[in-house]
Amino acid sequence: MEARVFLLAAGLGTRLRPLTARRPKPLVPVCGRPMLDYALAHARAHGLGPVVVNAFYLADQVVAWAARQGGDVVVSVEAPDVLGTGGGMRKAQSLLAERFVALNADTLCDVDLTALITALDDADAALALRPLAPGETYGEVRVDAEGVISTLAEHRQIPPVGAERPGTHFTGVHALRRGLLDVLPETGASCVVRQGYAKVLHERRVVGRLHSGLWLDVGDPELYWLTNQQVLSGALRLPLDPLPDAAWAQVGPRRVGGPEAVQGGDKVHAEGPFFIGQGVVFEGDAHVGPGTILGAGARVGAGARLEGVVVWDGAVVQPGAHIRRAVVYDGLGLELSELLTLGTR
Secondary structure, eight states: OOEEEEEEOOOOOGGGTTTTSSSOGGGSEETTEEHHHHHHHHHHHTTOOOEEEEEOTTHHHHHHHHHTSOTTEEEEEOOSSOOHHHHHHHHTGGGEEEEEEEEETTEEEOOOHHHHHHHGGGOSEEEEEEEOOTTOOSOOEEEOTTSBEEEETTTEEOOOSSOOEEEEEEEEEEEEEGGGGGGSOSSSOOOTIIIIIHHHGGGTOEEEEEOOSOEEEOOSHHHHHHHHHHHHHTOSOOSOOOGGGOSEEEETTEEEEOGGGSBTGGGEEEOSSEEEOTTOEEOSOEEEOTTEEEOTTOEEOTTOEEEEEEEOTTOEEOTTOEEEEEEEEOOSSGGGOEEEEOOOO
16 A cells, blocks of 8 residues: 555643543534544545555554545554554555545545645655744744745744745644654654654755645634634635534535435424534424534434524433533433533633
């Protein structure tokens, strides 16, 4: 196998807790589809495959996801310890093509992966860089007049050729030649930036390419909720469109299905934008307000009123519940779904 894509999916999802208590962050749903689906669609939109996905935390769930994607997706399970961005790729090195792209499975973006691969004609690695927004604390990366990275956050700096372009950060999306992984420790955990790129920066073979398009780090519950709202509204243009998966959905002029496709749908008053997945059951009269997403197989009790609520697949909204701007996520069972309510602005 010569995989042209490496999806990093082994993280612990600490910042997103408690949502990641029972599933890995890359499998947390955005508008009814796991984030890994969006990353895979991004790669395939550029004609890239096969794909290697690394896994550590709740790895069996990632393995099960990969089995549903077809034969061109394989999982590299890390055990007993997580190996980091560098160690994960080093472990899977024999599966990777001579040129491949690596991206985090828990971010949504539209980085031009084809352009990054092409940049390897004259480089060993090409990093997608994004302008630093006010208040962001990512490490600053600078490129010189030749597009070579001359400042790599606090890790390394080399003399630039001409003026440096300041004010960007590494997005976690990069293309690299497989041989560059040889500079990393052969076994154990490592960081591809600190122990890889920082070591070879002086060779002037690590370049940066500015990305001014979409890039979302779905880092904490608030950002997670907001990302769902943006995907539902159509504000984010992604290679994967989740709306056709719905049993009933309305976003602006777009309509999918209808109440007749949903059990108990005739008892529902719905205001768009909303998304109701396959197999959702309404047990009585209910109000589905703007910004509500109901994952596949969710159950909504009689008298419930929802507005701006993200309900995960299989979760339960209790009868009479009035919920606004919240996430109803994995519980111990259908009758024990947990509720995370976000603060109002």
